[in-house]
Amino acid sequence: MTLKDLTIEFTGCTSLKDKPSADSLEFGKVFTDYMFTMDYTNEKGWHDARIIPYQPIQLDPAAMCFHYGQTVFEGLKAYLGKNGKVLLFRPKKNFERMNRSNDRLCIPHIDEDFVLEALRQLILIEKDWVPRAEGTSLYIRPFIIATEPYIGVSPSKSYKFLMILSPVGAYYKEGINPVSIAVETEYVRAVRGGTGEAKTGGNYAASLKAQELAAKDGYTQVLWLDGVEQKYIEEVGSMNVFFKINGEIITPQLNGSILPGITRDSAIQLLKYWGYPVTERRLAIDEVIEAHKKGQLEEIFGTGTAAVISPVGKLLYKGETYIVNDGEIGSVSKKLYKTIVGIQTGELEDPFGWTFEVTEQRHITKAG
Incomplete structure (x- = not known):
C-alpha cells in the first residue's frame, strides 16, 4: 500500500x-x-x-x-x-x-x-x-x-x-532538573551484530534487571558500557548520551549496538550550527572519570524523544559517586533543551525545516 x-x-x-x-x-x-x-x-x-x-x-x-x-x-x-x-x-x-x-x-x-x-x-x-x-x-x-x-x-x-x-x-x-545515573558493570544490553541499533522490545527487556537494581539505589537510569570489553560508553537506558569535557562535546559513535537517536542527531546538528566542537568517537568510562578528577568534566546530558534533553547531575561507578557541574543543569544542556522544544512548539525559528x-x-x- x-x-x-x-x-x-x-x-x-x-x-x-x-x-x-x-x-x-x-x-x-x-x-x-x-x-x-x-x-x-x-x-x-x-x-x-x-x-x-x-x-x-x-x-x-x-x-x-x-x-x-x-x-x-x-x-x-x-x-x-x-x-x-x-x-x-x-x-x-x-x-x-x-x-x-x-x-x-x-x-x-x-x-x-x-x-x-x-x-x-x-x-x-x-x-x-x-x-x-x-x-x-x-x-x-x-x-x-x-x-x-x-x-x-x-x-x-x-x-x-x-x-x-x-x-x-x-x-x-525530575523534569529538566539533573537526574542521577549508575554505570552498569555486570549486565550488558547489546553487542555489535546484535539488535542494539534496532528499536525492538528485546533490547528493552534486556535492560530491565539493571534498571531495577539501579532504581533500588535511588538512580534514575543506567549508563550502559559496550558488551564485549565493558569499557566504552554506549547509551543510557532510554537516551543517547553526551559529555562536555574541557570544552569539547563528545558522544559515542554509532557502532551497530547503539540506537541512532533522532534527538541525538538534532542535538549534533544544532551544536555544530552554534560552533561547538562536537566529536563522535569511542569514549571509555575511565576517560570520563579521569576528566572529572581533573575538573574537566563540565556536563553530561542525555537526548531522546521522551525527555528531549536530560542533564545528569550524579554518576555512580564502581561504588564511587561523581557529582557533575555541582548537580546543576549546564549551559549547553539548557540551551539545547530550550531550542529543541522551541522549534518543536513553533516558538523559535526552525532553520533546518524539522x-x-x-x-x-x-x-x-x-x-x-
Missing part, C-alpha cells in the same frame, strides 16, 4: 473519553479515543488501513510476537503551537528508522509516506487530545507485531501495524 493508493476507513466511537487535566498527566498511562491499524500478509502486502476506536487487539496464543520477539516500535510527539497548529518533529525520520529496524527483524517495510499521511489523519481526528500546558505533548507510538499463529522459528508471514496516542507530561519526575505541520484532512472514507 502506497500513498497514491491511500484509502483509510474510519469507524467512529459511540462515546468519547473524558480528557485528563494537564497537571494529572503521567507518561504513557492514558490513551486517546482512536488508533490506526493495518495488516500484512505475504499474499496481499500491507492492506486494510483503518482508524478505529481504541480497543484491545485479538491474537492467537501462538502468534509469533509472543514467542520470538519479532516486534519493532517507534516514539515521537505532537505539539500544540501557539498559533493553534499541531506540529510534529522530524516524523519522517522515525518511519525511516522503523524500516531499518524492520530490516534487522525480518519484517516487511512500510511505505513511509503512507504511514505519515495516516498519522496526519489520526492526529486531525484526535487534535483535542493534544495537551496545551507547557512541557506536555501527545506521545505517538507506532509499532509492528508478528501475528502468524506458528511456533516454528522463522519470520512470520503476517503482521499488524498500529499507532496509538497518549497525552503525556514529563518523562522523568517541523511538520498537521494540516487538512483528506483521503478518508467512513465505514458503512
Whole structure:
C-alpha cells in the first residue's frame, strides 16, 4: 500500500473519553479515543488501513510476537503551537528508522509516506487530545507485531501495524532538573551484530534487571558500557548520551549496538550550527572519570524523544559517586533543551525545516 493508493476507513466511537487535566498527566498511562491499524500478509502486502476506536487487539496464543520477539516500535510527539497548529518533529525520520529496524527483524517495510499521511489523519481526528500546558505533548507510538499463529522459528508471514496516542507530561519526575545515573558493570544490553541499533522490545527487556537494581539505589537510569570489553560508553537506558569535557562535546559513535537517536542527531546538528566542537568517537568510562578528577568534566546530558534533553547531575561507578557541574543543569544542556522544544512548539525559528505541520484532512472514507 502506497500513498497514491491511500484509502483509510474510519469507524467512529459511540462515546468519547473524558480528557485528563494537564497537571494529572503521567507518561504513557492514558490513551486517546482512536488508533490506526493495518495488516500484512505475504499474499496481499500491507492492506486494510483503518482508524478505529481504541480497543484491545485479538491474537492467537501462538502468534509469533509472543514467542520470538519479532516486534519493532517507534516514539515521537505532537505539539500544540501557539498559533493553534499541531506540529510534529522530524516524523519522517522515525518511519525511516522503523524500516531499518524492520530490516534487522525480518519484517516487511512500510511505505513511509503512507504511514505519515495516516498519522496526519489520526492526529486531525484526535487534535483535542493534544495537551496545551507547557512541557506536555501527545506521545505517538507506532509499532509492528508478528501475528502468524506458528511456533516454528522463522519470520512470520503476517503482521499488524498500529499507532496509538497518549497525552503525556514529563518523562522523568525530575523534569529538566539533573537526574542521577549508575554505570552498569555486570549486565550488558547489546553487542555489535546484535539488535542494539534496532528499536525492538528485546533490547528493552534486556535492560530491565539493571534498571531495577539501579532504581533500588535511588538512580534514575543506567549508563550502559559496550558488551564485549565493558569499557566504552554506549547509551543510557532510554537516551543517547553526551559529555562536555574541557570544552569539547563528545558522544559515542554509532557502532551497530547503539540506537541512532533522532534527538541525538538534532542535538549534533544544532551544536555544530552554534560552533561547538562536537566529536563522535569511542569514549571509555575511565576517560570520563579521569576528566572529572581533573575538573574537566563540565556536563553530561542525555537526548531522546521522551525527555528531549536530560542533564545528569550524579554518576555512580564502581561504588564511587561523581557529582557533575555541582548537580546543576549546564549551559549547553539548557540551551539545547530550550531550542529543541522551541522549534518543536513553533516558538523559535526552525532553520533546518524539522517541523511538520498537521494540516487538512483528506483521503478518508467512513465505514458503512
